Amino acid sequence: MGDREIFSPLRWNDGVLQLIDQLRLPGEEVWIDCASEDEVHRAIRTMIVRGAPAIGCAAAYGVAIAARRIAGESPELARDGFAAEIETVLADLATARPTAVNLFWALDEMRNVVRAAEKSASARQLADAMEQRAVSIHGEDIAMCQRIGQHGADFVPDGGTVLTHCNAGALATGGYGTALGVIRAAHEAGKTLSVIADETRPYLQGARLTAWELMRDGLDVTVIPDGAAAALLRRGEIQCCVVGADRIAANGDAANKIGTYGVALAANASNVPFYVAAPRSTVDLQTARGADIPIEEREGAEMFNIGTTRIAPAQVKGRYPAFDVTPAHLITAIITDAGVARPPYTESLAQLMSSDTIRS
Numbered sequence: 001m002g003d004r005e006i007f008s009p010l011r012w013n014d015g016v017l018q019l020i021d022q023l024r025l026p027g028e029e030v031w032i033d034c035a036s037e038d039e040v041h042r043a044i045r046t047m048i049v050r051g052a053p054a055i056g057c058a059a060a061y062g063v064a065i066a067a068r069r070i071a072g073e074s075p076e077l078a079r080d081g082f083a084a085e086i087e088t089v090l091a092d093l094a095t096a097r098p099t100a101v102n103l104f105w106a107l108d109e110m111r112n113v114v115r116a117a118e119k120s121a122s123a124r125q126l127a128d129a130m131e132q133r134a135v136s137i138h139g140e141d142i143a144m145c146q147r148i149g150q151h152g153a154d155f156v157p158d159g160g161t162v163l164t165h166c167n168a169g170a171l172a173t174g175g176y177g178t179a180l181g182v183i184r185a186a187h188e189a190g191k192t193l194s195v196i197a198d199e200t201r202p203y204l205q206g207a208r209l210t211a212w213e214l215m216r217d218g219l220d221v222t223v224i225p226d227g228a229a230a231a232l233l234r235r236g237e238i239q240c241c242v243v244g245a246d247r248i249a250a251n252g253d254a255a256n257k258i259g260t261y262g263v264a265l266a267a268n269a270s271n272v273p274f275y276v277a278a279p280r281s282t283v284d285l286q287t288a289r290g291a292d293i294p295i296e297e298r299e300g301a302e303m304f305n306i307g308t309t310r311i312a313p314a315q316v317k318g319r320y321p322a323f324d325v326t327p328a329h330l331i332t333a334i335i336t337d338a339g340v341a342r343p344p345y346t347e348s349l350a351q352l353m354s355s356d357t358i359r360s
Contacts, residue, residue, distance in 0.1 A: 051172020168244025252345025
């Protein structure tokens with residue numbers, strides 16, 4: 001993957017989670033400290049940290065912070081009492097954002113640490129084990145993103161232009177990225193390529209974050225208005241689309257940032273391949289189809305400002321569904337850390353989730 005140091009939006013520093021404030025990029029690179037699980041919850045809810053895998057990593061660290069606190073307050077607490085305290089923390093963090101399944105996956109992983117411990121384990125031993133698991137979740141996510149890149153690089157045509165929506169890069173993961181991991185891996189393999197990034201209203205993750213990441217790595221990136229993607233696809237200026245996902249249902253329907261469905265429709269109408277890149281922790285076999293995925297609706301007022309400038313009339317109503325669902329039949333392939341799933345997804349995703357065998 002080259003000698004470049006892998007950028008991560010999260011740092012663990014002796015019991016404190018440090019997060020790059022993604023609301024302040026690209027204007028300034030500011031890191032904030034989260035020293036309590038409540039501060040981690042707020043960072044996830046307000047989108048200081050965002051992207052399904054990064055949310056999962058942050059939540060795991062939030063549980064580790066809480067475990068340290070509980071062990072410090074009640075060092076004599078036995079496993080069952082400790083587990084009861086942790087369940088309250090897990091339930092609270094689960095409310096931070098509803099759509100990204102990685103959040104719930106990471107919380108379950110942290111819960112399993114306590115369940116697997118000896119009944120005689122002390123609160124300090126449990127807290128240490130939970131911290132180790134949070135750190136390993138972070139590291140595993142980076143490794144998964146690198147494997148996603150390896151599996152997806154071949155789908156990017158040499159000399160082609162790739163369209164992506166929102167930000168599914170290092171900032172949205174433990175590091176390296178999912179959709180941008182595919183692009184990075186293709187670039188590192190020596191391919192010449194250009195990237196077009198949808199601006200992604202209303203928080204402009206494409207314009208602010210994707211462009212920042214790719215320029216930082218020396219890639220050729222151009223930002224376009226969300227509404228321009230369909231026209232460029234129809235004119236043949238884009239050779240493939242690669243996006244991330246916050247949850248993938250058992251049938252292959254994929255939830256991603258609002259506007260993704262429109263890109264998929266336009267790509268399908270223009271005979272342009274449309275790929276979804278995500279780790280297996282984003283695949284939710286317990287959710288049968290996209291219609292069953294809970295879609296977060298954020299405050300409509302978030303649409304009305306760019307920075308400190310209001311762009312809509314006072315008192316106007318707004319509605320902001322944060323995600324939409326792309327039906328499986330519009331997805332050319334789903335690129336995961338274990339290999340590539342192709343239609344019919346009900347079968348291929350189940351195979352990938354049940355085996356560690358690498359498939360392509």
